[in-house]
Amino acid sequence: MLNERKKKILRAVVYNYITTAIPVGSRTVAKKYRLHLSPATIRNCMADLEESGYLTHPHTSAGRIPTDKGYRFYVNSLMERADLSLEEKIRIKKEYSHRINRIDQIMEETSQVLSLLSHYTGLVLAPNLEKSIFHHLELVSLENGRILSILITGSGLVKNKIIETEKILPKERLGEILNLINDRLSNLPLKRIKEFISDQLKIETSARKIWELMNQIFTWDGVEELYLGGRINILEHPEFKDLARSKSIFQALEEKRLLAEVLSKTASSEGVRVLIGKETRCRKIRDLSLVTSTYRINGRPVGVLGIIGPRRMEYSKVVSLVDFMAKMVSKVLTNLSHTTKV
Amino acid sequence: MLNERKKKILRAVVYNYITTAIPVGSRTVAKKYRLHLSPATIRNCMADLEESGYLTHPHTSAGRIPTDKGYRFYVNSLMERADLSLEEKIRIKKEYSHRINRIDQIMEETSQVLSLLSHYTGLVLAPNLEKSIFHHLELVSLENGRILSILITGSGLVKNKIIETEKILPKERLGEILNLINDRLSNLPLKRIKEFISDQLKIETSARKIWELMNQIFTWDGVEELYLGGRINILEHPEFKDLARSKSIFQALEEKRLLAEVLSKTASSEGVRVLIGKETRCRKIRDLSLVTSTYRINGRPVGVLGIIGPRRMEYSKVVSLVDFMAKMVSKVLTNLSHTTKV
């Protein structure tokens, strides 16, 4: 375990590196952070911290920079949370005060706000359909047996897709099915409906075609949408002044499927979650950090939002921001959701 | 007007610069393009071309590079169209052969294909709603007088938005209106419907509330969606190795509204359109070129697709690609559209 002095020095190094982006030397620590110690003493301490894996050297004659372990300790034990300023809070609230026309607009704007206030890249993973409540279905028959299926969730999210059927169903029959679905299944979790249909598909043999159609309607495999805001912010930070590096980062950010996967893994935990560098368990973004939180509708976790940026990130600020935003979005979505009264 | 020799030299310079990205000297031209002229003669000619504004110097002792005017002349009069290879055509067709689940998926994929085959950034401006045919409307009443309005166009495009009404309409009344709209207005151009409503709003005084609701339902101001594919490709090209520059380009590409505007301006003309550098009439992308074409549904122009990249662009290839893709998308969308039989 680290003694008080080492903690103080580690904290000074991490903090200084986060704010300045240049490796921190013993002299700097001695001068800036009134520890009443000489540079030499601090040097000894820093050497110890390096030995225990909290700090590294870029090269022999440079100052120290934190390792993933160093950042982790800082985030867990050393940093104090930097609350948002009143202005920032007002600014955020203002963004959500105007009329909302579409749910996906909320996601889009949230990712923008996250990036704007953090100067990193904002992420919003749209509500997971599996976890959503079924509200309403519309079927519009197109030609050639194609059916346009439009599903509306309890939170007002609208998803549509085209279903191809072999046999053209008469319009009245389609209407019947539709009415049945809307009357019987409304306000049930989509997951439950899906399971129910799977079960029926195993048992039923008579109205098989209908159940297969139902199955298609309620199957939405992995089309979870990810909204990214402020990708360019990546370029603002000195660690990516090297083009080759930032190129690979951009490539990773283009791969929404990849990011969505990493994000959805963090969905389970309570509160704000921080993943530092290699902790993301994903090679392509191993030089980045992720700060995420779950947003909820009526207390049920449905999606994830957060920020992605360099490992050298202002964690204290970002954690507060992400926390606040998750609560904000939860409130907005819950307000909009009409299942409140159920 | 340029004589034959000058044309040949201009063409050689532009072509060589497009393929190599390094300023072209007289020696290079003499060697590579069997013009049977000495470097000195070519130098004289190039000096003339510079005087007439087709070429410039980055600095005194560098080779020549084309100006916007030079590129323009090349595109209009000198280049020969490079048709797509059979493999490329097959590859494109393959992309559209699998099942299509959503219309916006077509847009998304098209932008990807455009970027993949050109190594520049692909653009697709979604079908303009004004120019679309109305097919079907759904209204789902949420709580607090909110109505979720879902509009389906003839091409299967689904747009949704939430409408806030002061007075809560009884469900039956809403159903009546809905039926009326779907029975009477189906297959009419949205633009015509919009005009009709505007007229009624001026005349009618009795059922004013209803007409105002109708107006809200059919008003979709400027939410034209722009799909971008392969933004990172910008970084591949040497002219953007400078970070500051590529940053401003990325910023411009983030501004979808701006791009959408530039694109929609090109919608009018027939065939493939090329805008070079300043011709885009937009400061932020004055170092880029745009190659666009209109795609159609049943022969009616509805949207624009194309490519954006550095001025030093392989116009001959890109023009062919954009042309082919526009035809491809037109075919796919027309096939999908069910107004064929009307």
Next chain:
DNA sequence: CTTAGCACTCATTGAATGAAAGTGCTAACA
């Protein structure tokens, strides 16, 4: 245990240098 002092190590910077590439001009040539 703390600190001053010192030798040592690298990264960074800036100046100097020398190709390389290319031009413009002049004068000779066909």
Next chain:
DNA sequence: TGTTAGCACTTTCATTCAATGAGTGCTAAG
């Protein structure tokens, strides 16, 4: 008169070299 060879001049680019300076590790004294 148009074309070409030759040459002086520019400018960029890569390389080398030394100076600079920030920072370390170690040792010995306080």
